[in-house]
Amino acid sequence: MPAFRQVGEKQLPNPVLCMAWSPKRDLIALANTAGELLLHRLASFQRVWSLPPTDRTGKEITALAWRPDGKTLAFSLGDTKQVVLCGVEKAEILHVFPVQSPVTCMHWMEVVEESSSLNSFYSSEDESKLFLPKIPTLPKSMFIPLCHSEEKSDEILNLLGDARLNVLVLGGDSGFVELYAYGMYKIAAVDGVRTVDPVYLFRRAE
Template structure:
């Protein structure tokens, strides 16, 4: 018998179908995106902290990632728009746009990690955008 077994503590219902959930391992927070492109931040007690509407009609969330310190969440949309949002007050710290649909958003401290052949993933053209924000880089993939 495993000592790491999980069990359901309770069940919660939301108004719209959830497409993506991202838990912050630094804080007791869960970010949810739904089919309408809205993002809601909840505490693990299910208390809603804030919610955001999508930047334009008909776009959906394609990627969310917590900055390693847990203070900012990056949100990438199907339109190529992305936001960096302050977790405490839902303030948009930065917004940007990349060409094409975003499929993945990630934070990294070393964006140019070398592969076995010595080339970096960024050198292979797989990253759509790479932007430096303080101690961390935000990587957006298509």
């Protein structure tokens, strides 16, 4: 087995807590001790954008995961017990949801197995507009998760329509594992797991 060879070194103003490499592009996401989420070019290490911490989302990032297509980044916050989905192009928060305990590891996987049930799922037509009334716009001064605001609804629908079925897997030291379809809809949860080893979680998810 060939030995690892260092090809570069970069200095940063704050220690890095976790990082994740984009599965599709030359990008690396970093979370530091100041609560910032940073996106850099991997080769030149040029900063693409930075997302500062806020009181609404949180300041203690504990884990990162890329959606398999590289268009969305998920990160968890230990101080507020939340998971945030962020659009990569504009550093825009698309969705925020709470979790019962701080997340210490996460992995975002794509369902690649073809089956008749999956094919019918992908080809099925969304008929909700035929039967359900349009959701009214809420006052912008009201604090609500961004995914429920009308101005974000089209963006979320496009997010779902462009992506194959994928699952965001979350795990924590408290012994829970949760699965979210498209990173937003909880489809399974397990409690009472003694330990959640990130390596084991990733292998089982794949």
